[in-house]
Amino acid sequence: MNIAVKIGKSVFPNPVTVASGTFGHSEELYSLKEVRCLGAIVPKTVTLKAQEGNPPRRICETPAGMINAIGIENPGIDVFIAKKLPGLKKTGVPVIVSISAHSENDFALMAQKLNAAGKIAAIELNLSCPNLKKKVLVAQDAAATASVVRRIKRISKYPVIAKLSPNVTDIAAIALAAEASGADAVSMVNTFAAMSIDVKRRCSRIGNFTGGLSGPAIRPIAVRMVCETAAKIKIPIIGMGGITNANDALEFLIAGASMVAVGTYNFINPKAPLEVLIGIMAYMKENRMTDIRELIGSIKR
Amino acid sequence: MHQIQTTAKVIANQKVNDAYYLLTLSAPALAKMVKPGQFIHIRVNEGFEPFFRRPFSVYRAKKGQVQIFFEAVGRGSKLLARKKKNDTLDVLGPLGQPFTMPGKGVQQIVFVAGGIGVAPFMVFSDILKKHKARKMLLYGGRARAHTFSMAEFKKNGVEAFVATDDGSVGVKGRVSELFKNIEVAPFTLIYACGPKPMIAAVASFAKERGLKGEASMEEVMACGLGACLGCSILTTQGYKTVCHDGPVFALDEVIF
Structure with a gap:
């Protein structure tokens, strides 16, 4: 059974990964056999300089999901490369490094630093984190998305993945812009801008006032977005949004995603990615599929 | 640090007073690992309501059993209060940093x-x-x-x-x-x-x-593993996670 997936020149042994920000820098989990079974590890987004993150409270529970406004707390790319990356590489699992920046120049500097770091499977551009205090996100603007992708493609020796925000009118249009600028794949979707109010105190439940909604609550919207986008672009899609089990992941694959990421549900069931992989293989066997490509985009219209 | 995810059987769930319950779980591997101050992260229900696991300090751990002493106060703990003998629970633990053991000179x-x-x-x-x-x-x-x-x-x-x-x-x-x-x-x-x-x-x-x-310390928690950085509190050394850097902190470290 061939379940390997190719993005640019990188090959991933299987289609199951984790969404950035849901596995930490995963140093605590390296020993788990679950980690070694992943198709790729995507550690938490790093920025050029260290960021301390948002004031508490940073998360709240919502129906079948959660809102978060962590604020990309991270040690900065230099510390990440020196202290976190070696351990991640040691797992033997391909590493997709997620980066975010306030300017194109910062994105470019980080891409150069990653070139020097060596042996990375891909770079994911987090263009869509809704938690930093900016009015319009890069991922909400097709021209800005195209510009960042084009710049990083010129610099990076690794495949470049653009992570898209669902907080747009037409996500396929942004995906097309990324593709036209040379992106090797898109990952979709990031969290939905959201808030929850404590009516007793008449306060937001989130220190940052608003945050991003994730978890099973958003899954049907994410599946629809993947399906619409897959019909329009040729590059692979990494699909995510509320995946909890193999059935959920199969929805994304059938809709047209080439890889799937377990995100928020890692917090509830750390074994979920492994269960997803086992379930996908069982489904393929049951349906007499020998290649994952028979499954990807197999939706009947 | 290592933790395990296991299915634990309820041995007893005893109502102690109007508000408190003492839940006894059979969890031999966990019982051996727990140190004072550590917690276990329990899925109180299958499905998505409530969505998060719930953290509980370990009250006792011996003879293959782990006990938690909890107050039925929120959605999660009220569901836990209804658990009966032979019910099973998905438990992740032990998690967090334990209390520092006092030295011999402590009077x-x-x-x-x-x-x-x-x-x-x-x-x-x-x-x-x-x-x-x-x-x-x-x-x-x-x-x-x-x-x-x-x-x-x-x-x-x-x-x-x-x-x-x-x-x-x-x-x-x-x-x-x-x-x-x-x-x-x-x-x-x-x-x-x-x-x-x-x-x-x-x-x-x-x-x-x-x-x-x-x-x-206590805070709303998602992963319990230091991955999501959701339960961070302000300390003299910046934000630290209650689940992984804590829950035990030096008294003079926490900024109130």
């Missing part, structure tokens, strides 16, 4: 507990049974309905003092009232667990008297 150990925050001090006093220090528990509860027998603590050689907000049991007032009655011997260590204002009061008391100690 007095004071546990300060607000309400259900008393939980970790039982397993701690089990382990400290042979420690020569004078051991005290200062327990504050809202009312008689939130008090329980101190016999188990007394068996561990712990002197227990109780305060209630309404004076229905013990001294009337907050647990901080009980501080006034303790004579501070040299080499006293304080361990606190309870509501944040109580811990803040303990921290300022400790600072006034020049005492060292630790506090077990």
